[in-house]
Amino acid sequence: MAKTLPSEVQVVVIGGGIVGCATAYHLAHAGWSVALIERRKLTSGTTWHAAGLVSETQAVPVMSALAKYGLDLMERLEDETGQNTGFKRNGSLTLALTDARMEELRRKVDYAHGCGLRAEEISTAEAEARWPLLSAHGGKGAFWFPGDGYTNPIDTTMALAKGARMQGAQIFEDCKVERLVIEGGRVRGVETEQGMVRAEHVVNATGMWAREFGLGHGVSLPLQAANHYYVVTDPIEGVTGDLPILRVMDEYAYYKEDAGKLLIGCSEPNATAWRPKGGIPEHFEFDELPCDDEHLYGILEAASERVPALAHSGIRKFFNGPECFTPDARHYLGPITDVAGLWVATGFNSTGIQNGPGAGKALAEWIIHGHMTMDLTDVDARRIVPGLNASDYVADKAAETLSLAYAMHWPFQRKTEARGLRRTPYYGHLVAEGAQFGSANGWERPLVFAEAFTDGFDRQPWFDAWRGEHQALRDDLGMIDLTFGRYLIDGAEAEAQMQRLCGANMAVPVGALVYTHMFNPQGGIEADVTVARLSATRYMVMASAGAEPQTESWLKTQLAGHGVSVVNVTSSEATLAIMGPRARDFLSGLTDADLSNEAFEFGSWQALNIGYVPVRAQRVTYVGELGWELHAPAEFAQQLFETLRAAPDAPRLCGGMAVDSCRIEKGFRHWGHDIGPFDSPVDSGLTFACDFDTDFTGKDAILARRAAGPDSRLLSFKLEDPEALVFGKEPVLRDGEIVGRLTSASYGWSVGGAIGMGYVQRPAGQSLAELAAGPFEVLVAGRRVKATASQRPLYDPGNARMRG
Numbered sequence: 001m002a003k004t005l006p007s008e009v010q011v012v013v014i015g016g017g018i019v020g021c022a023t024a025y026h027l028a029h030a031g032w033s034v035a036l037i038e039r040r041k042l043t044s045g046t047t048w049h050a051a052g053l054v055s056e057t058q059a060v061p062v063m064s065a066l067a068k069y070g071l072d073l074m075e076r077l078e079d080e081t082g083q084n085t086g087f088k089r090n091g092s093l094t095l096a097l098t099d100a101r102m103e104e105l106r107r108k109v110d111y112a113h114g115c116g117l118r119a120e121e122i123s124t125a126e127a128e129a130r131w132p133l134l135s136a137h138g139g140k141g142a143f144w145f146p147g148d149g150y151t152n153p154i155d156t157t158m159a160l161a162k163g164a165r166m167q168g169a170q171i172f173e174d175c176k177v178e179r180l181v182i183e184g185g186r187v188r189g190v191e192t193e194q195g196m197v198r199a200e201h202v203v204n205a206t207g208m209w210a211r212e213f214g215l216g217h218g219v220s221l222p223l224q225a226a227n228h229y230y231v232v233t234d235p236i237e238g239v240t241g242d243l244p245i246l247r248v249m250d251e252y253a254y255y256k257e258d259a260g261k262l263l264i265g266c267s268e269p270n271a272t273a274w275r276p277k278g279g280i281p282e283h284f285e286f287d288e289l290p291c292d293d294e295h296l297y298g299i300l301e302a303a304s305e306r307v308p309a310l311a312h313s314g315i316r317k318f319f320n321g322p323e324c325f326t327p328d329a330r331h332y333l334g335p336i337t338d339v340a341g342l343w344v345a346t347g348f349n350s351t352g353i354q355n356g357p358g359a360g361k362a363l364a365e366w367i368i369h370g371h372m373t374m375d376l377t378d379v380d381a382r383r384i385v386p387g388l389n390a391s392d393y394v395a396d397k398a399a400e401t402l403s404l405a406y407a408m409h410w411p412f413q414r415k416t417e418a419r420g421l422r423r424t425p426y427y428g429h430l431v432a433e434g435a436q437f438g439s440a441n442g443w444e445r446p447l448v449f450a451e452a453f454t455d456g457f458d459r460q461p462w463f464d465a466w467r468g469e470h471q472a473l474r475d476d477l478g479m480i481d482l483t484f485g486r487y488l489i490d491g492a493e494a495e496a497q498m499q500r501l502c503g504a505n506m507a508v509p510v511g512a513l514v515y516t517h518m519f520n521p522q523g524g525i526e527a528d529v530t531v532a533r534l535s536a537t538r539y540m541v542m543a544s545a546g547a548e549p550q551t552e553s554w555l556k557t558q559l560a561g562h563g564v565s566v567v568n569v570t571s572s573e574a575t576l577a578i579m580g581p582r583a584r585d586f587l588s589g590l591t592d593a594d595l596s597n598e599a600f601e602f603g604s605w606q607a608l609n610i611g612y613v614p615v616r617a618q619r620v621t622y623v624g625e626l627g628w629e630l631h632a633p634a635e636f637a638q639q640l641f642e643t644l645r646a647a648p649d650a651p652r653l654c655g656g657m658a659v660d661s662c663r664i665e666k667g668f669r670h671w672g673h674d675i676g677p678f679d680s681p682v683d684s685g686l687t688f689a690c691d692f693d694t695d696f697t698g699k700d701a702i703l704a705r706r707a708a709g710p711d712s713r714l715l716s717f718k719l720e721d722p723e724a725l726v727f728g729k730e731p732v733l734r735d736g737e738i739v740g741r742l743t744s745a746s747y748g749w750s751v752g753g754a755i756g757m758g759y760v761q762r763p764a765g766q767s768l769a770e771l772a773a774g775p776f777e778v779l780v781a782g783r784r785v786k787a788t789a790s791q792r793p794l795y796d797p798g799n800a801r802m803r804g
Helices: 017-029 061-081 097-116 124-130 153-166 209-213 292-305 308-312 352-369 390-401 425-431 463-475 494-501 543-560 581-586 636-645 657-666 700-708 768-772
Strands: 007-016 032-035 090-096 120-122 141-145 170-172 177-184 185-194 195-204 224-234 245-248 253-258 262-265 315-325 332-335 340-348 435-440 443-449 478-482 485-490 511-517 524-537 538-543 563-566 573-577 605-610 613-618 627-633 652-654 712-719 732-734 737-748 755-761 776-780 785-791
Touching: 007 017, 007 185, 007 435, 017 153, 017 340, 032 153, 032 195, 061 153, 061 352, 061 776, 090 097, 090 124, 097 141, 097 732, 097 737, 097 776, 120 124, 124 141, 153 170, 153 352, 177 195, 195 209, 195 352, 195 511, 209 224, 209 340, 224 292, 224 390, 224 732, 292 308, 292 315, 308 538, 315 390, 332 352, 425 435, 425 636, 425 657, 435 737, 443 463, 443 652, 443 657, 463 478, 463 652, 478 485, 478 657, 485 494, 485 543, 494 538, 494 543, 511 700, 524 543, 524 613, 538 543, 543 563, 543 712, 573 581, 573 636, 581 627, 605 636, 613 636, 613 700, 657 737, 657 755, 712 737, 712 768, 712 776, 732 755
Parallel strands: 007 032, 007 195, 032 170, 090 245, 195 340, 478 652
Antiparallel strands: 090 141, 120 141, 177 185, 185 195, 224 262, 224 315, 245 253, 253 262, 332 340, 435 443, 478 573, 485 538, 485 563, 511 524, 524 538, 573 627, 605 613, 613 627, 712 755, 712 785, 732 737, 732 776, 737 755, 776 785
16 A cells, blocks of 8 residues: 555545545546545445445446446456455346236336346246245245346455556555645645645545535535444355345345355335434444344344245344435436536445446546546436435435335335425415425426325326326316526626527527527537527526536536626526417416417517516427416415416316326427437437537537437337336337337327337438338337337427417
């Protein structure tokens, strides 16, 4: 180990767990100078006590890709470094005890195939043959994942550290980083107990210390350690080194061979946060937490019946160690908006061993190249909403994340903890009207107006209400709480800077609305926005609630130092959308303004009054129908709602389910699902929103992509079986081969079947018309369902409805 701190390196990595060591490993292999600084000893935080399970199939495609890379790296790491890792690829199997779990796992197998991973359904008898100590009583079926396995977390981390040192990285233990050195909004290095190290980049890979360390520098990283339990038995005959991992999620347990013993881990439904008074103790190093034996009795009782040999075996060790969890069960990877050169890799939700090596590679490449080298949108740290970081909030959410790990993963699962934090002014009215809420970035968002919201993979009782809301928007009149993120861009250089950022022509008259995108230099879509020109020097940029923090991050980082201000004014306004064929007639009865096509064109806004209320009425739509968005100052918002609901023939209240089904029928993309920083407008069919007569960031890359032709294309799909239901991520097949996956999915009540959008591979030389001709199928719970594809929207492809 190096003893003397260098005066300067390119990158300082703070934290010597598996993630920090993996980041240093990949940076060093790329020839960068790296110093990794660990407060105590390598692995001494949470890495050392991890169970070491490594599984390829993760919740979102990027996490699956990172996990697969990590397992492949572990397989070769011992030969590269000479350091034993303890890695074994013995596979894993999951026993399902309910029909619902069978459906979930069949869909998981489909998803795995779409990610290029091996998985299959097997019988309970085959499960018992693969795991001879198993009693499959009550089992409905089982599932086999041959690419999975386990590793020794300490040995694997030490192999990564050795591999990093072999390439020139310097690693320092027993050296605490006291603070970041920040000058002019940019990180310049770190101050340690042993002196300062200057650096162009600093990576916060401090695990469960990351939130506290971040707060010390004005950085929000919402995460929290939770109590995470396992037990280790006495040696059991028949427990051999080739035994696969066993999961019985319906009993909240997993089983792993551990030197002739069984390690039985718990993802219990009543998990608790670890909140030591005064924060994590300064002396914490390879520490255990007090173990509440009673907390495990129910799980161990079920385990003794699931593995009968346990009845004759003692428990050698009850273990409780802290594991770090985030509110949305996805880790944080990438740059920090407000401090240039500061990066984060933390919050791995007890999956750091399997995802850490891949995360280290992805982050190292991002640092080196200055942009993503794979689509990391789902784990991008820029998704963090700074206000969602209260200690009670993150503690409750961390416990919930752990509690849900082995719970049923329903298509429209709604989390229950720490709800009601961000509410639009309409919230009380919507509750009174029977709204069933979901959440997005802490916002309470109505999903559907029904007596209850139930879970299942089949048609639920609230589907009738959903259909009614969809049909109201299509055939009559609906009203939607569409409050979303908004940012005021102001200054003498506003037009020039918006022209630089946006693909559309932004030199438009006051009163114009522009649908546009903001691109990175590689031509990827960093923001999907509607922009209102408010004055000669002022624009209002509007983005979906789900993309609020990412859009703000892009605006701030790209406009800093360019003579304009960026202010998040989301809380200043609230929005009600009035959509449907009756929209003009209905609103005309509430305003003196002329709403005719001639007086109020599509793609424009006007200041007017609805009853007593001043609004900015924007003629635009996200459901594909005639309508207006009514943006009211927050203090007027409730009066606006009451005026609209009290009017004769008032619109039906509609939720997000209906918005989603309408927008997917219409082929409207959603940032974070259908488009993102790794997607070109050429592939996603959005070049119509680009004005190539203007100069904007990413233009050259987009033109080059268009000239070469895309190797994939976003298409709309409708399944031919009207009873099939899709929820997103389902594989798309052409001629029996998987060629893509659905990025968005819903049920198209107007077109009579399940619908979705997704990218499919385009063979060289094939026209888009030939590509869309198929034939296509979509995998639905192991069943191939025929689907028709289209480049154009499934509903109203000529846009006559919304321009009527």
